Amino acid sequence: MVVNTETIAGKVITKNLGVVGGSTVRAKHLGRDIFAGLKNVVGGELTAYTELLEESRNEAIARMVADASARGANAIVNVRFATSAVTSGASELFAYGTAVTVE
Amino acid sequence: MVDASVICWGPFLLIAALFAIFGIIWTIAYPLLFLYGAVFSGRRLNKSMSNIALRERTSIEHFGKDPLSNLKGAHIVGGVRNSGLVYSSIVHAPSHWQLLIASINGLFGGRIDILHRVISVGRAEATQRLREQAQAAGWDDVLNVRIDTAEMTPPSNQGTKAVEVFAYGTGVKYG
Numbered sequence: 520m521v522v523n524t525e526t527i528a529g530k531v532i533t534k535n536l537g538v539v540g541g542s543t544v545r546a547k548h549l550g551r552d553i554f555a556g557l558k559n560v561v562g563g564e565l566t567a568y569t570e571l572l573e574e575s576r577n578e579a580i581a582r583m584v585a586d587a588s589a590r591g592a593n594a595i596v597n598v599r600f601a602t603s604a605v606t607s608g609a610s611e612l613f614a615y616g617t618a619v620t621v622e
Numbered sequence: 623m624v625d626a627s628v629i630c631w632g633p634f635l636l637i638a639a640l641f642a643i644f645g646i647i648w649t650i651a652y653p654l655l656f657l658y659g660a661v662f663s664g665r666r667l668n669k670s671m672s673n674i675a676l677r678e679r680t681s682i683e684h685f686g687k688d689p690l691s692n693l694k695g696a697h698i699v700g701g702v703r704n705s706g707l708v709y710s711s712i713v714h715a716p717s718h719w720q721l722l723i724a725s726i727n728g729l730f731g732g733r734i735d736i737l738h739r740v741i742s743v744g745r746a747e748a749t750q751r752l753r754e755q756a757q758a759a760g761w762d763d764v765l766n767v768r769i770d771t772a773e774m775t776p777p778s779n780q781g782t783k784a785v786e787v788f789a790y791g792t793g794v795k796y797g
Binding site: 520558564565576603608 | 702
């Protein structure tokens with residue numbers, strides 16, 4: 520169970536297992552980059568980069584969950600996301616939260 | 623001295639040819655796209671704004687109210703059966719025409735409405751997608767919604783000028 524509230528409504532947190540996180544840096548291939556560059560001139564949504572963010576977010580969350588389950592947690596509370604722009608066309612995503620056990 | 627005939631020119635020529643082709647396409651396509659953006663980007667913004675308003679109305683009808691809130695869940699009376707993370711994002715870019723207008727606008731200072739509109743459309747789209755995600759996952763409510771904005775490119779870098787809006791929250795199912 521992954522939530523971004525401090526507690527899970529209706530559940531009692533029994534153990535705090537520390538901060539867990541997962542991060543990833545991903546990029547799209549050159550062809551998509553060129554197409555996005557052309558789309559950027561016209562404006563509007565850049566679908567290639569929306570997809571890119573979606574993929575990297577899923578990967579970061581999956582890594583965070585793997586980290587938490589390695590510690591024996593069954594939930595992560597207070598999840599936050601941080602992004603940074605490393606270079607153009609690549610995105611770095613970091614997801615972190617507190618691993619806990621709940622009843 | 624290395625004899626020139628020893629060097630394998632194939633890969634270099636291939637890369638050079640690719641650069642040349644891309645350069646030619648860029649020189650031809652850029653003015654056309656720029657003009658297209660100048661004519662249609664404002665209209666497309668209005669269109670997507672009304673489209674978002676329409677979708678917002680249907681999802682508010684589905685939930686009976688706006689599901690998104692900033693509350694942490696302490697107000698909930700009665701139980702919560704299940705909860706989980708919902709998130710959505712969009713990368714939204716102003717057209718180069720709008721950037722040009724904005725830079726001219728910036729010389730005089732004051733409000734830059736044209737960029738404000740681009741970013742608010744991106745934000746409205748991201749929050750609407752969050753509602754749709756919550757609807758698809760079967761949540762009754764979305765708590766503790768955060769909306770983050772970040773740039774796709776480092777500020778010093780020439781490249782894609784776009785804003786990414788990222789909305790997330792905790793979906794709950796009342797028991």
